[in-house]
Amino acid sequence: DGTTFPVSITVYPILHEGDIDGAIAVVRDVTKEKEIDRAKTEFASLASHQLRTPLSIINWYVETLLAGDHRGWTSDQVTYLKQVYESAGRMAELVDSLLNISRLEMGTMAMRVEEIDVVRLAQEVVTELDPDIRKHHHTLTMQVQDPVPHVLFDRRFIWIIVLNLLTNAIKYTPEHGTITMKLFGEEGFVCLNVSDTGVGIPDDQREMIFSKMFRAENAKMIDSQGSGLGLYMVKSIVDRVGGTISFSSSVGKGTTFYVRLPI
Secondary structure, three states: OOOOOOEEEEEEEEEEOOEEEEEEEEEEEOHHHHHHHHHHHHHHHHHHHHHHHHHHHHHHHHHHHHHOOOOOOOHHHHHHHHHHHHHHHHHHHHHHHHHHHHHHHHOOOOOOEEEEOHHHHHHHHHHHHHHHHHHOOOEEEEEEEOOOOOEEEEHHHHHHHHHHHHHHHHHOOOOOOEEEEEEEEEOOEEEEEEEEOOOOOOHHHHHHOOOOOOOOHHHHHHOOOOOOOHHHHHHHHHHHOOOEEEEEEEOOOEEEEEEEEEO
């Protein structure tokens, strides 16, 4: 009757004496599953909005207390307050990630397109992460192959991509490791490669690495508090703008992510 609806299609080959003689296609209506996915996304968006304000208030008050006069406080009280501040900060980051993901999935995250100098933006991200880099005694090298063309893009999206790839490299690379970020232009694209000498991604878990909430087993052992949303968000953004993302990895030797963004 002309109605459009979402389907899942699985195709199986029909073999005859080693040759493909035809195929069987199984077509399944997945309207209900799509409705459930959308409801979950809308719930995550609503819940995240409601959590954002009280978390901001908690952060503000705790930061004010930590910046004030601590005379009369015990060392334990100061320690506990710092732990509250760090935990609230992690929760705020998670809420922001959930909000961004729900907006991407619902198509409500409008792009604010402007001309972006990707090299300069990447340098700003490195500056922000410098305390973590120093803490882990990492060596971070930025290699730029001039000229790297500017892109018409949303600054937030590129920031999310660079920040998540570098954060993962820092988090999952042992102390005194090496992280390399390469930027170059290539046939209508700006390319960003981020390499590390970290734990790598196990072979049997590579297909899931861009899935929502997924974290490799060796990554969980290093950081039990990760959300598993970073690479999913990066992949969603790259797919949305017509770019590509891939990776190569060797367990115990490191991982390289390759991102291509259309100019």
